[in-house]
Amino acid sequence: MELPSKILEQAVEQLGTLPGVGKRTALRYALHLLRQDELEVRDMCDALLRLKTDLHRCRCCHNVSDTEVCPLCSSDKRQRGLVCVVENVQDVMALENTQQYRGLYHVLGGVISPIDGVGVNDIEIASLLRRVEQGNPCPVEEVILALPTTMEGDTTGFYISRQLRPLGVKITTLARGVAIGDNLEFADEVTLGRSIVGRIPFEE
Amino acid sequence: MELPSKILEQAVEQLGTLPGVGKRTALRYALHLLRQDELEVRDMCDALLRLKTDLHRCRCCHNVSDTEVCPLCSSDKRQRGLVCVVENVQDVMALENTQQYRGLYHVLGGVISPIDGVGVNDIEIASLLRRVEQGNPCPVEEVILALPTTMEGDTTGFYISRQLRPLGVKITTLARGVAIGDNLEFADEVTLGRSIVGRIPFEE
Numbered sequence: 001m002e003l004p005s006k007i008l009e010q011a012v013e014q015l016g017t018l019p020g021v022g023k024r025t026a027l028r029y030a031l032h033l034l035r036q037d038e039l040e041v042r043d044m045c046d047a048l049l050r051l052k053t054d055l056h057r058c059r060c061c062h063n064v065s066d067t068e069v070c071p072l073c074s075s076d077k078r079q080r081g082l083v084c085v086v087e088n089v090q091d092v093m094a095l096e097n098t099q100q101y102r103g104l105y106h107v108l109g110g111v112i113s114p115i116d117g118v119g120v121n122d123i124e125i126a127s128l129l130r131r132v133e134q135g136n137p138c139p140v141e142e143v144i145l146a147l148p149t150t151m152e153g154d155t156t157g158f159y160i161s162r163q164l165r166p167l168g169v170k171i172t173t174l175a176r177g178v179a180i181g182d183n184l185e186f187a188d189e190v191t192l193g194r195s196i197v198g199r200i201p202f203e204e
Numbered sequence: 205m206e207l208p209s210k211i212l213e214q215a216v217e218q219l220g221t222l223p224g225v226g227k228r229t230a231l232r233y234a235l236h237l238l239r240q241d242e243l244e245v246r247d248m249c250d251a252l253l254r255l256k257t258d259l260h261r262c263r264c265c266h267n268v269s270d271t272e273v274c275p276l277c278s279s280d281k282r283q284r285g286l287v288c289v290v291e292n293v294q295d296v297m298a299l300e301n302t303q304q305y306r307g308l309y310h311v312l313g314g315v316i317s318p319i320d321g322v323g324v325n326d327i328e329i330a331s332l333l334r335r336v337e338q339g340n341p342c343p344v345e346e347v348i349l350a351l352p353t354t355m356e357g358d359t360t361g362f363y364i365s366r367q368l369r370p371l372g373v374k375i376t377t378l379a380r381g382v383a384i385g386d387n388l389e390f391a392d393e394v395t396l397g398r399s400i401v402g403r404i405p406f407e408e
Contacts, residue, residue, distance in 0.1 A: 004296065005270045007251075007259045014248040018233045029222045030255060031293060034268070038256040044218040045249035047211075051234060052242040055211045064238070066209045089235060092208065 062107040062124045064089050079103045081141035087111050087148055111156040132167050142170040266311040266328050268293050283307045285345035291315050315360040336371050346374040
Protein backbone atom coordinates (compact mmCIF):
# COMPACT_ATOMS: atom_id res chain seq x y z
CA MET A 1 0.00 0.00 0.00
CA GLU A 2 1.68 3.19 -1.16
CA LEU A 3 0.76 6.38 0.69
CA PRO A 4 0.27 9.63 -1.23
CA SER A 5 2.41 11.67 1.18
CA LYS A 6 5.68 11.36 3.10
CA ILE A 7 4.21 13.24 6.05
CA LEU A 8 1.31 10.80 6.27
CA GLU A 9 3.78 7.94 5.88
CA GLN A 10 5.89 9.16 8.80
CA ALA A 11 2.83 9.50 11.04
CA VAL A 12 1.76 5.96 10.08
CA GLU A 13 5.26 4.69 10.78
CA GLN A 14 5.30 6.29 14.24
CA LEU A 15 1.81 5.07 15.15
CA GLY A 16 2.86 1.61 13.96
CA THR A 17 5.37 1.43 16.83
CA LEU A 18 2.49 1.17 19.33
CA PRO A 19 2.02 -2.41 20.57
CA GLY A 20 -0.22 -4.51 18.34
CA VAL A 21 -0.72 -1.75 15.76
CA GLY A 22 -0.10 -2.74 12.13
CA LYS A 23 0.16 -0.46 9.12
CA ARG A 24 -3.56 -0.57 8.33
CA THR A 25 -4.60 0.37 11.88
CA ALA A 26 -1.90 3.06 12.04
CA LEU A 27 -3.28 4.55 8.82
CA ARG A 28 -6.78 4.52 10.31
CA TYR A 29 -5.48 6.41 13.36
CA ALA A 30 -3.55 8.90 11.20
CA LEU A 31 -6.53 9.66 8.96
CA HIS A 32 -8.67 10.10 12.06
CA LEU A 33 -6.19 12.63 13.45
CA LEU A 34 -6.12 14.35 10.07
CA ARG A 35 -9.84 15.03 10.43
CA GLN A 36 -9.47 16.53 13.93
CA ASP A 37 -8.74 20.17 14.69
CA GLU A 38 -5.10 21.08 15.16
CA LEU A 39 -5.88 21.96 18.78
CA GLU A 40 -7.19 18.47 19.50
CA VAL A 41 -4.11 16.81 18.05
CA ARG A 42 -1.98 19.23 20.07
CA ASP A 43 -3.90 18.28 23.24
CA MET A 44 -3.25 14.61 22.60
CA CYS A 45 0.46 15.21 21.98
CA ASP A 46 0.72 17.31 25.15
CA ALA A 47 -0.88 14.53 27.19
CA LEU A 48 1.54 11.97 25.71
CA LEU A 49 4.60 14.13 26.32
CA ARG A 50 3.58 14.78 29.91
CA LEU A 51 3.91 11.01 30.42
CA LYS A 52 7.65 11.51 29.97
CA THR A 53 8.12 14.97 31.45
CA ASP A 54 5.71 15.22 34.42
CA LEU A 55 4.97 11.68 35.55
CA HIS A 56 6.94 10.53 38.61
CA ARG A 57 7.88 7.15 39.89
CA CYS A 58 6.96 6.92 43.59
CA ARG A 59 10.21 7.21 45.56
CA CYS A 60 9.08 4.36 47.79
CA CYS A 61 7.25 1.74 45.65
CA HIS A 62 8.23 2.91 42.11
CA ASN A 63 4.64 2.86 40.90
CA VAL A 64 3.69 5.72 38.53
CA SER A 65 2.49 8.73 40.45
CA ASP A 66 1.76 12.43 40.06
CA THR A 67 3.58 13.11 43.32
CA GLU A 68 6.98 12.14 44.68
CA VAL A 69 5.38 9.63 47.05
CA CYS A 70 2.26 7.92 45.67
CA PRO A 71 -1.16 8.03 47.39
CA LEU A 72 -0.91 4.34 48.37
CA CYS A 73 2.47 4.75 50.09
CA SER A 74 1.39 7.91 51.92
CA SER A 75 -2.01 6.52 52.99
CA ASP A 76 -2.45 5.64 56.68
CA LYS A 77 -5.32 3.30 55.82
CA ARG A 78 -3.03 0.61 54.35
CA GLN A 79 -1.25 -2.18 56.23
CA ARG A 80 2.24 -0.73 56.04
CA GLY A 81 4.03 -3.91 57.12
CA LEU A 82 2.92 -5.78 53.97
CA VAL A 83 4.82 -5.29 50.70
CA CYS A 84 3.59 -6.98 47.53
CA VAL A 85 6.32 -7.27 44.86
CA VAL A 86 4.97 -7.06 41.29
CA GLU A 87 6.44 -6.78 37.81
CA ASN A 88 4.70 -3.65 36.59
CA VAL A 89 2.09 -0.93 36.95
CA GLN A 90 -0.71 -3.02 35.42
CA ASP A 91 -0.21 -5.67 38.13
CA VAL A 92 -0.82 -3.06 40.84
CA MET A 93 -4.04 -2.05 39.10
CA ALA A 94 -5.13 -5.69 38.75
CA LEU A 95 -4.55 -6.37 42.45
CA GLU A 96 -6.21 -3.11 43.51
CA ASN A 97 -9.25 -4.08 41.43
CA THR A 98 -9.74 -7.21 43.53
CA GLN A 99 -10.22 -4.96 46.60
CA GLN A 100 -8.78 -7.84 48.63
CA TYR A 101 -5.35 -6.41 49.39
CA ARG A 102 -4.76 -3.51 51.76
CA GLY A 103 -0.94 -3.50 51.97
CA LEU A 104 1.71 -1.62 49.98
CA TYR A 105 3.48 -2.50 46.74
CA HIS A 106 6.93 -2.61 45.23
CA VAL A 107 7.02 -2.31 41.42
CA LEU A 108 10.15 -3.95 39.96
CA GLY A 109 9.63 -2.51 36.47
CA GLY A 110 10.41 -5.86 34.86
CA VAL A 111 11.70 -9.34 35.65
CA ILE A 112 15.18 -10.82 35.27
CA SER A 113 15.53 -11.97 31.67
CA PRO A 114 19.04 -12.54 30.29
CA ILE A 115 17.64 -13.04 26.75
CA ASP A 116 16.17 -9.52 26.79
CA GLY A 117 19.27 -8.16 28.51
CA VAL A 118 17.44 -7.44 31.78
CA GLY A 119 19.74 -8.15 34.71
CA VAL A 120 19.47 -7.88 38.48
CA ASN A 121 20.54 -4.22 38.41
CA ASP A 122 18.08 -3.18 35.69
CA ILE A 123 15.05 -3.62 37.93
CA GLU A 124 14.19 -2.28 41.38
CA ILE A 125 15.60 -5.13 43.47
CA ALA A 126 18.27 -3.16 45.36
CA SER A 127 15.68 -0.60 46.46
CA LEU A 128 13.44 -3.43 47.70
CA LEU A 129 16.28 -4.89 49.78
CA ARG A 130 17.06 -1.42 51.20
CA ARG A 131 13.40 -0.92 51.97
CA VAL A 132 13.24 -4.16 53.98
CA GLU A 133 16.67 -3.73 55.58
CA GLN A 134 16.19 -0.15 56.74
CA GLY A 135 12.49 -0.52 57.56
CA ASN A 136 12.06 2.75 55.68
CA PRO A 137 9.52 4.37 55.56
CA CYS A 138 8.08 1.64 57.84
CA PRO A 139 9.15 -1.81 59.11
CA VAL A 140 8.33 -4.61 56.66
CA GLU A 141 6.90 -7.80 58.19
CA GLU A 142 5.97 -9.73 55.06
CA VAL A 143 7.03 -9.63 51.42
CA ILE A 144 4.51 -11.17 49.00
CA LEU A 145 6.07 -12.23 45.69
CA ALA A 146 3.30 -11.72 43.11
CA LEU A 147 5.40 -12.29 40.00
CA PRO A 148 4.38 -13.86 36.66
CA THR A 149 4.42 -17.67 36.63
CA THR A 150 6.98 -17.76 33.85
CA MET A 151 10.60 -18.87 33.94
CA GLU A 152 11.67 -15.21 34.24
CA GLY A 153 9.17 -14.57 37.02
CA ASP A 154 10.28 -17.68 38.90
CA THR A 155 13.97 -16.75 38.51
CA THR A 156 13.29 -13.25 39.81
CA GLY A 157 11.29 -14.56 42.76
CA PHE A 158 14.01 -17.07 43.59
CA TYR A 159 16.74 -14.42 43.46
CA ILE A 160 14.78 -11.98 45.63
CA SER A 161 13.90 -14.63 48.25
CA ARG A 162 17.59 -15.63 48.47
CA GLN A 163 18.52 -12.01 49.13
CA LEU A 164 15.70 -11.46 51.62
CA ARG A 165 16.19 -14.67 53.65
CA PRO A 166 19.06 -13.29 55.84
CA LEU A 167 16.93 -10.27 56.74
CA GLY A 168 14.45 -12.51 58.60
CA VAL A 169 11.36 -11.18 56.84
CA LYS A 170 8.40 -13.47 56.11
CA ILE A 171 8.22 -14.32 52.40
CA THR A 172 5.03 -15.57 50.75
CA THR A 173 3.72 -15.94 47.22
CA LEU A 174 0.30 -15.98 45.53
CA ALA A 175 -1.77 -19.14 45.96
CA ARG A 176 -1.57 -21.37 42.88
CA GLY A 177 -4.45 -23.57 41.87
CA VAL A 178 -7.48 -24.10 39.69
CA ALA A 179 -9.01 -20.76 38.66
CA ILE A 180 -12.46 -19.94 40.01
CA GLY A 181 -15.00 -20.88 37.35
CA ASP A 182 -12.65 -23.34 35.62
CA ASN A 183 -13.54 -26.90 34.74
CA LEU A 184 -10.91 -29.40 35.93
CA GLU A 185 -10.62 -30.92 32.47
CA PHE A 186 -9.45 -27.59 31.04
CA ALA A 187 -6.90 -26.77 33.77
CA ASP A 188 -3.32 -27.42 32.66
CA GLU A 189 -1.68 -30.41 34.32
CA VAL A 190 1.03 -28.49 36.18
CA THR A 191 -1.55 -26.24 37.85
CA LEU A 192 -3.86 -29.18 38.56
CA GLY A 193 -0.95 -31.25 39.97
CA ARG A 194 0.11 -28.43 42.27
CA SER A 195 -3.43 -27.83 43.42
CA ILE A 196 -3.92 -31.47 44.51
CA VAL A 197 -0.53 -31.60 46.29
CA GLY A 198 -1.19 -28.27 47.99
CA ARG A 199 -4.84 -29.00 48.83
CA ILE A 200 -6.49 -26.80 51.46
CA PRO A 201 -9.13 -27.40 54.18
CA PHE A 202 -12.66 -27.44 52.79
CA GLU A 203 -14.71 -24.46 53.90
CA GLU A 204 -18.45 -24.84 54.24
CA MET B 205 -10.21 0.37 36.66
CA GLU B 206 -8.78 3.27 38.63
CA LEU B 207 -5.47 4.68 37.44
CA PRO B 208 -2.78 5.69 39.92
CA SER B 209 -2.10 9.03 38.23
CA LYS B 210 -4.05 11.91 36.65
CA ILE B 211 -1.35 12.37 34.03
CA LEU B 212 -1.60 8.72 32.99
CA GLU B 213 -5.38 9.04 33.04
CA GLN B 214 -5.30 12.04 30.68
CA ALA B 215 -3.01 10.22 28.26
CA VAL B 216 -5.32 7.19 28.33
CA GLU B 217 -8.32 9.44 27.75
CA GLN B 218 -6.66 11.10 24.74
CA LEU B 219 -5.53 7.79 23.21
CA GLY B 220 -9.05 6.48 23.76
CA THR B 221 -10.35 8.99 21.21
CA LEU B 222 -8.61 7.05 18.42
CA PRO B 223 -11.08 4.95 16.41
CA GLY B 224 -11.73 1.50 17.91
CA VAL B 225 -9.48 2.10 20.93
CA GLY B 226 -11.02 1.29 24.31
CA LYS B 227 -9.67 2.14 27.75
CA ARG B 228 -7.69 -1.08 28.08
CA THR B 229 -5.94 -0.65 24.72
CA ALA B 230 -5.32 3.04 25.42
CA LEU B 231 -3.67 2.08 28.71
CA ARG B 232 -1.50 -0.45 26.89
CA TYR B 233 -0.40 2.28 24.44
CA ALA B 234 0.25 4.77 27.28
CA LEU B 235 2.35 2.33 29.30
CA HIS B 236 4.29 1.48 26.15
CA LEU B 237 5.04 5.17 25.58
CA LEU B 238 6.02 5.48 29.25
CA ARG B 239 8.77 2.93 28.63
CA GLN B 240 10.14 4.81 25.60
CA ASP B 241 12.73 7.58 25.69
CA GLU B 242 11.40 11.10 25.80
CA LEU B 243 12.96 11.71 22.39
CA GLU B 244 11.00 8.87 20.81
CA VAL B 245 7.70 10.13 22.21
CA ARG B 246 8.63 13.62 20.99
CA ASP B 247 9.33 12.21 17.50
CA MET B 248 5.92 10.56 17.43
CA CYS B 249 4.17 13.75 18.54
CA ASP B 250 6.06 15.79 15.94
CA ALA B 251 4.97 13.39 13.20
CA LEU B 252 1.34 13.60 14.37
CA LEU B 253 1.36 17.39 14.58
CA ARG B 254 2.87 17.67 11.11
CA LEU B 255 -0.31 15.98 9.85
CA LYS B 256 -2.14 19.16 10.80
CA THR B 257 0.53 21.76 10.14
CA ASP B 258 2.44 20.60 7.03
CA LEU B 259 0.14 18.28 5.12
CA HIS B 260 -1.61 19.86 2.13
CA ARG B 261 -4.77 19.01 0.28
CA CYS B 262 -4.01 18.91 -3.46
CA ARG B 263 -5.45 22.12 -4.96
CA CYS B 264 -6.86 20.10 -7.84
CA CYS B 265 -8.13 16.72 -6.52
CA HIS B 266 -8.15 17.42 -2.73
CA ASN B 267 -6.22 14.24 -1.97
CA VAL B 268 -3.62 14.56 0.83
CA SER B 269 -0.29 15.66 -0.54
CA ASP B 270 3.08 17.06 0.54
CA THR B 271 2.90 19.58 -2.29
CA GLU B 272 0.28 22.05 -3.43
CA VAL B 273 -0.55 19.89 -6.44
CA CYS B 274 -0.27 16.14 -5.79
CA PRO B 275 2.00 13.81 -7.83
CA LEU B 276 -1.02 12.18 -9.53
CA CYS B 277 -2.46 15.48 -10.73
CA SER B 278 0.90 16.74 -11.97
CA SER B 279 1.87 13.47 -13.68
CA ASP B 280 1.81 13.42 -17.51
CA LYS B 281 1.49 9.61 -17.48
CA ARG B 282 -2.16 9.65 -16.34
CA GLN B 283 -5.25 9.95 -18.57
CA ARG B 284 -6.13 13.51 -17.68
CA GLY B 285 -9.62 13.43 -19.22
CA LEU B 286 -10.81 10.82 -16.67
CA VAL B 287 -11.87 11.94 -13.17
CA CYS B 288 -12.87 9.34 -10.57
CA VAL B 289 -14.97 10.83 -7.74
CA VAL B 290 -14.39 9.11 -4.37
CA GLU B 291 -15.41 9.72 -0.76
CA ASN B 292 -11.99 9.78 0.89
CA VAL B 293 -8.23 9.25 0.79
CA GLN B 294 -8.47 5.53 1.55
CA ASP B 295 -10.59 5.03 -1.56
CA VAL B 296 -7.86 6.55 -3.74
CA MET B 297 -5.34 4.14 -2.19
CA ALA B 298 -7.70 1.18 -2.72
CA LEU B 299 -8.20 2.05 -6.41
CA GLU B 300 -4.48 2.75 -6.94
CA ASN B 301 -3.70 -0.68 -5.45
CA THR B 302 -5.74 -2.35 -8.20
CA GLN B 303 -3.30 -0.86 -10.77
CA GLN B 304 -6.26 -0.86 -13.18
CA TYR B 305 -6.99 2.86 -13.26
CA ARG B 306 -4.77 5.45 -14.91
CA GLY B 307 -6.94 8.56 -14.67
CA LEU B 308 -7.18 11.31 -12.06
CA TYR B 309 -9.27 11.57 -8.88
CA HIS B 310 -11.54 13.97 -7.05
CA VAL B 311 -11.74 13.41 -3.29
CA LEU B 312 -15.05 14.71 -1.87
CA GLY B 313 -13.96 14.35 1.76
CA GLY B 314 -17.29 12.81 2.72
CA VAL B 315 -20.77 12.10 1.37
CA ILE B 316 -24.02 14.00 1.80
CA SER B 317 -25.53 12.87 5.10
CA PRO B 318 -28.20 15.10 6.70
CA ILE B 319 -28.17 12.95 9.88
CA ASP B 320 -24.47 13.74 10.41
CA GLY B 321 -25.00 17.35 9.37
CA VAL B 322 -22.99 16.96 6.15
CA GLY B 323 -24.59 19.01 3.41
CA VAL B 324 -23.80 19.75 -0.23
CA ASN B 325 -21.50 22.62 0.71
CA ASP B 326 -19.50 20.64 3.30
CA ILE B 327 -17.85 18.42 0.71
CA GLU B 328 -15.90 19.20 -2.46
CA ILE B 329 -18.78 19.19 -4.93
CA ALA B 330 -18.55 22.84 -6.04
CA SER B 331 -14.86 22.41 -6.87
CA LEU B 332 -15.70 19.29 -8.93
CA LEU B 333 -18.31 21.22 -10.94
CA ARG B 334 -15.82 24.07 -11.50
CA ARG B 335 -13.19 21.55 -12.55
CA VAL B 336 -15.50 20.07 -15.20
CA GLU B 337 -16.97 23.40 -16.30
CA GLN B 338 -13.68 25.24 -16.72
CA GLY B 339 -11.72 22.22 -17.99
CA ASN B 340 -9.05 23.28 -15.53
CA PRO B 341 -6.27 22.11 -15.33
CA CYS B 342 -7.42 19.93 -18.28
CA PRO B 343 -10.67 19.16 -20.13
CA VAL B 344 -12.72 16.41 -18.43
CA GLU B 345 -14.28 13.81 -20.74
CA GLU B 346 -15.65 11.34 -18.22
CA VAL B 347 -16.58 11.46 -14.52
CA ILE B 348 -16.61 8.08 -12.78
CA LEU B 349 -18.74 8.05 -9.62
CA ALA B 350 -16.98 5.57 -7.28
CA LEU B 351 -19.01 6.29 -4.15
CA PRO B 352 -20.05 3.90 -1.38
CA THR B 353 -23.14 1.80 -2.13
CA THR B 354 -25.01 3.25 0.85
CA MET B 355 -28.00 5.56 0.91
CA GLU B 356 -25.65 8.52 1.52
CA GLY B 357 -23.35 7.44 -1.33
CA ASP B 358 -26.31 7.00 -3.70
CA THR B 359 -27.75 10.40 -2.73
CA THR B 360 -24.40 12.08 -3.31
CA GLY B 361 -23.96 10.36 -6.68
CA PHE B 362 -27.49 11.32 -7.71
CA TYR B 363 -26.93 14.97 -6.74
CA ILE B 364 -23.60 15.20 -8.55
CA SER B 365 -24.95 13.57 -11.73
CA ARG B 366 -27.88 16.05 -11.76
CA GLN B 367 -25.43 18.94 -11.53
CA LEU B 368 -23.09 17.51 -14.17
CA ARG B 369 -25.74 16.56 -16.76
CA PRO B 370 -26.05 20.09 -18.28
CA LEU B 371 -22.27 20.23 -18.76
CA GLY B 372 -22.46 17.38 -21.29
CA VAL B 373 -19.75 15.25 -19.66
CA LYS B 374 -19.96 11.45 -19.75
CA ILE B 375 -20.96 10.04 -16.33
CA THR B 376 -20.26 6.43 -15.34
CA THR B 377 -20.20 4.42 -12.13
CA LEU B 378 -18.41 1.30 -10.88
CA ALA B 379 -19.72 -2.04 -12.17
CA ARG B 380 -21.96 -3.76 -9.62
CA GLY B 381 -22.14 -7.52 -9.37
CA VAL B 382 -21.03 -10.69 -7.71
CA ALA B 383 -17.57 -10.30 -6.16
CA ILE B 384 -14.74 -12.33 -7.68
CA GLY B 385 -14.32 -15.47 -5.56
CA ASP B 386 -17.84 -15.31 -4.14
CA ASN B 387 -20.31 -18.18 -4.13
CA LEU B 388 -23.71 -17.21 -5.55
CA GLU B 389 -25.49 -18.54 -2.47
CA PHE B 390 -23.64 -16.05 -0.24
CA ALA B 391 -24.17 -12.96 -2.43
CA ASP B 392 -26.92 -10.67 -1.11
CA GLU B 393 -30.08 -10.67 -3.19
CA VAL B 394 -29.93 -7.03 -4.32
CA THR B 395 -26.42 -7.52 -5.71
CA LEU B 396 -27.36 -10.85 -7.29
CA GLY B 397 -30.54 -9.36 -8.76
CA ARG B 398 -28.66 -6.45 -10.31
CA SER B 399 -25.96 -8.74 -11.69
CA ILE B 400 -28.49 -10.93 -13.56
CA VAL B 401 -30.37 -7.90 -14.94
CA GLY B 402 -27.11 -6.23 -15.96
CA ARG B 403 -25.48 -9.40 -17.32
CA ILE B 404 -22.46 -8.96 -19.58
CA PRO B 405 -21.08 -10.84 -22.64
CA PHE B 406 -19.22 -14.01 -21.67
CA GLU B 407 -15.50 -13.77 -22.34
CA GLU B 408 -13.58 -16.91 -23.14
